[in-house]
Amino acid sequence: MENSVTPTHCPYCALQCGMNLTPTPDGTVEVSERTDFPVNRGALCGKGRTAPAVLASSVRLTTPLVRSAGTLVPATWDEALDRIAEGLSRTRTEHGPDACGVFGGGGLTNEKAYTLGKFARVVLGTSQIDYNGRFCMSSAAAAGIKAFGLDRGLPFPLEDIPRTGCVILVGSNLAETMPPSLRFFSELRENGGTLIVIDPRRTRTAEQADLHLAPRPGTDLALALGLLHLIVAEGRVDEAYVAERTVGWEDARAAAMAHWPEYVERITGVSVPQLRETVRMFCEPENAMVLTARGPEQQSKGTDTVGAWINLCLATGRAGRPLSGYGCLTGQGNGQGGREHGQKADQLPGYRKLDDPAARRHVAEVWGVDPDSLPGPGRSAYELLDALGTDIRSLLLMASNPVVSAPRAAHIEERLRSLDFLAVCDVVLSETAELADVVLPVTQWAEETGTTTNLEGRVLLRRQAITPPENIRSDLRVMHELAARLGVEKGFPTDPEEVFEELRRASAGGPADYSGITYRRLVEENGVFWPCPATDGDSSGNGDGAGSGGASPDAGASPDAVGASPDAGAAPMRTPGSGDAAPGDDALDGPHPGTPRLFLDRFATPDGRARFVAVSHRAIAEEPDDEYPVLLTTGRVVAQYQSGAQTRRVDELNAAAPGPFVELHPRLAERLGAAEGDPVAVVSRRGRAVAPARITTTIRPDTVFMPFHWPGEGRANTLTNPALDPTSRMPEFKACAVRLEAVES
Incomplete structure (x- = not known):
């Protein structure tokens, strides 16, 4: 592995672009084109090309950290894990299991997301788990x-x-x-x-x-x-x-x-x-x-x-x-798979509903626990973060940076500071990790194997290309060690393929059915679209291709028309003769081919028909008024990603996008008396952010735009409104009322 080219996938967005990795003498990897993957056909953006920069020891976390006398200091793994186990155990004993919160990330592999949901519900017994993918789609x-x-x-x-x-x-x-x-x-x-x-x-x-x-x-x-x-x-x-x-x-x-x-x-x-x-x-x-x-x-x-x-x-x-x-168009790298397999507050693996008795029985049997022991649905992401320090007293957080990414971010930062105990697993010392009592350094994309599910529903295998540094452990091992310390000795393997085999069983028969997918298939077929149920023609495979190099077949060669003919109320499944098998194949014999195209025969509803939903316009939660007369909308720039925790550590990306800005129309700038580059304060009912003006005619005169990748004075999410959608519990990041103020430079 150390001397070969490894075909794998980018660690960033939900395209999950294919790339080849070659180890370098300095312990990182070199990225090269991988033209066989149909999503990007070798093309990569700047973030993908520079992703190896975050593998450098000068950028990443290299040892566990624990808080001592108000400062994070290096510690041994045993000391750090013992501290986390003690903190979570103390909270459960004094306040009950729901006083322990778990917050995950849309960048976790399917194996990690699955294990994190299982850890929360089986080890901690808490209902209080959600993830930053709630803020995505x-x-x-x-x-x-x-x-x-x-x-x-x-x-x-x-x-x-x-x-x-x-x-x-x-x-x-x-x-x-x-x-x-x-x-x-x-x-x-x-x-x-x-x-x-x-x-x-x-x-x-x-x-x-x-x-x-x-x-x-x-x-x-x-x-x-x-x-x-x-x-x-x-x-x-x-x-x-x-x-x-x-x-x-x-x-x-x-x-x-x-x-x-x-x-x-x-x-x-x-x-x-x-x-x-x-x-x-x-x-x-x-x-x-x-x-x-x-x-x-x-x-x-x-x-x-x-x-x-x-x-x-x-x-x-x-x-x-x-x-x-x-x-x-899903945004985060594994935003799709992350919610399918248990990080979301109301869902069990396979996209099953947590309040469905049949779903609880199925997953509990796979996990070897009593269905009645599983907690019910918990709070959504923002509501969970808002409850920190009050109902939720301890938090285990993986692969997320809500200090920058959450709406009303200053308030969420205060909530994090008010916790009795905070543990963070990450690859870098993010703004959220800086607040923690314990920080654990974990492996990154090129140092581990695991699956992700891209925006098409294509399940992919990211393959390990290099050995991680000696003092770095995987998230799976972290959860294994913590589970053992908290009294659960079995059920938390550290091998990702072993976890995936369990995930297959847990997802079987659910809407997001992965039971017919194996590591071997993912290598040989360059990804498989779910739902992909197991069939009599399946073989489990031993996954021995997981670390192999060489070109894989083009997944774009999937058949043009895949049908969906589920039983009433079930997820779309293949039916013989629906055109989902390659010419000459017997659809009853070999493994299920996966489902690139859904709903061609029927929809996944009890009667197979789609539902119109009658809706009417209503105003945003916070319309402009005399005090706050302008609308703020937020978004991304090409050289940075999400909260910027990783991309802001890459020199090439920082040169292209060094910091926040306020984009405004010339007419608005004229009324404010602001010139290009002048500092401008944007003020909402939740706080104040300051960033240089970027004056352009490409935005509406009644609107300003800020990217949300940066912390500190220019943090856009200081301003955003946490008003929640009543169904999805999505915050209203995209529109809130603000006023602009000139700032003396």
């Missing part, structure tokens, strides 16, 4: 389950995008957040298709569009309803599809008809001619797609907003058909 997940009976980011591979006729991209700046994916949209246009981008800023992605709509932040729901109104009024509804494959149309239609075009123009700022042109471009081709991202989802009405865009697809017959559909 939870609104789209909730809307997808309501409409389709199943949530998977994209129900089709990315390779389908260039072959459709029109894509509406809502609230996504792929050119900066997932640069290698932009080629699918360039190919779409080269093939004669059209791209519509909806974003209050004219981003690099919007520059590529045939039509750019710039609605007022927080009005995406009204925009979708106005488009559906026009589709009805212009006679563009696919009546046969609606009658055959959906229910609930009349109520959804009535709700949309209350949003006439002129009314929607007043709400959104998008003109009626633009609304009509959008409808024409979307409806005229035979096939079309709507893709949403954080823009419409990170709102206190995000579930309804995504539901309205899904209604648009259903009314025009653009869901559950080849080269058409609705999809969500």
Whole structure:
């Protein structure tokens, strides 16, 4: 392994781009192209190319740290693990198991996410577990389950995008957040298709569009309803599809008809001619797609907003058909798999519901525990963080940095400081880790093997390329050691493939069924799409290809049409003759091929029909007023990632994006008296942030934008509003009222 080329995947976003790693003399790795992986075909963004920089000992944590006399000092592993076990045990004894909280991350592999959920519920007995993926695509997940009976980011591979006729991209700046994916949209246009981008800023992605709509932040729901109104009024509804494959149309239609075009123009700022042109471009081709991202989802009405865009697809017959559909562009590297297998407050492995007695029995049997011993659903991510120091007295946190990433971040920082005990597992000393009583240094992507699930629902194998430093341990070993110290000697293996074999059994029969997937298949097939149930033709495999090099087959060679014919209420499964096996294969014999394309036969609902959900526009939680007259929206820049805990340690990335800024329109800058580069204070009801002005005509005059990657004075999430969506519990990151103040430099 140390001298060979290892094909693996990038540690950052949900594209999970393929890359090859070659060990270097300094103990890190060199990245090179891996052209066989269909998602990126060798292309990498700057973050992927520079990912090895975080492996350097000068950047990362190299030893456990414990707090002594107010300062973090080096410690042995036994001392650090004993301290964590004592802290958690003391909290359970004095305050009960629910006083122990667990907070995970969307960057954890499936094996780690699965084990963390099991650790919380079996070892600690706590219901208080959630993860930062709640801040990613939870609104789209909730809307997808309501409409389709199943949530998977994209129900089709990315390779389908260039072959459709029109894509509406809502609230996504792929050119900066997932640069290698932009080629699918360039190919779409080269093939004669059209791209519509909806974003209050004219981003690099919007520059590529045939039509750019710039609605007022927080009005995406009204925009979708106005488009559906026009589709009805212009006679563009696919009546046969609606009658055959959906229910609930009349109520959804009535709700949309209350949003006439002129009314929607007043709400959104998008003109009626633009609304009509959008409808024409979307409806005229035979096939079309709507893709949403954080823009419409990170709102206190995000579930309804995504539901309205899904209604648009259903009314025009653009869901559950080849080269058409609705999809969500998951952000975090394993945001999809992270919630499928137990980090989320209300879910068990396999995307089972924690309050479902049958689900509890199944998972409890795999775990060897009494179903009644499993706690019920707990708090969502922000609610869990908000309860720190009061109901929750100790916290075990893995792979997350809420001091920077959580809304109302100054308040969350105070909550973290008020804990009786905080333990953090991470690869770097993040702003959150700096507050901890114990910090454990853990292995990174290139130093360990494990699976992730990308935005397409493609389960992938990240392979170990180098041996980790001597004093670094894996998260799996950490949980094994802590479980033993807390009285659970068995059930927490340290070998990732052994964990995955258990995950297969736990997920079997659930909506996210991985039971037919093995490490060997992931190597040989370059990823497998779930659901992939076990069949009589499966062999478990010994995974002996997990560390091997060489090229893998192109997963893009998957069949063009995979059906979904589940039993009533079950997740979509393969049926013989549905076209999901390669020509000449007997679909009854070999292993299940996986499911690249969902819903082609039926939806994952008891009657197989999709559900329209009647929704109506409502205002954001905090509209501008005389005191706070401007809207703030937040997002990312191409050279940084999420809270920046890792990317801010890479010189090349910092040179490209050295710090925060406030993007504002020239008219707004003129009223403020601010010039390019002048410090500007942005003030909300929750706090104040200061950053240099970046003046541009590519943003609405009533809106300012801040990236959220930095801590300190320019921390954008000091300002953001934790108002929660009633269904998904997603905070309203994307719109809050602020005022601007000039700052003397």
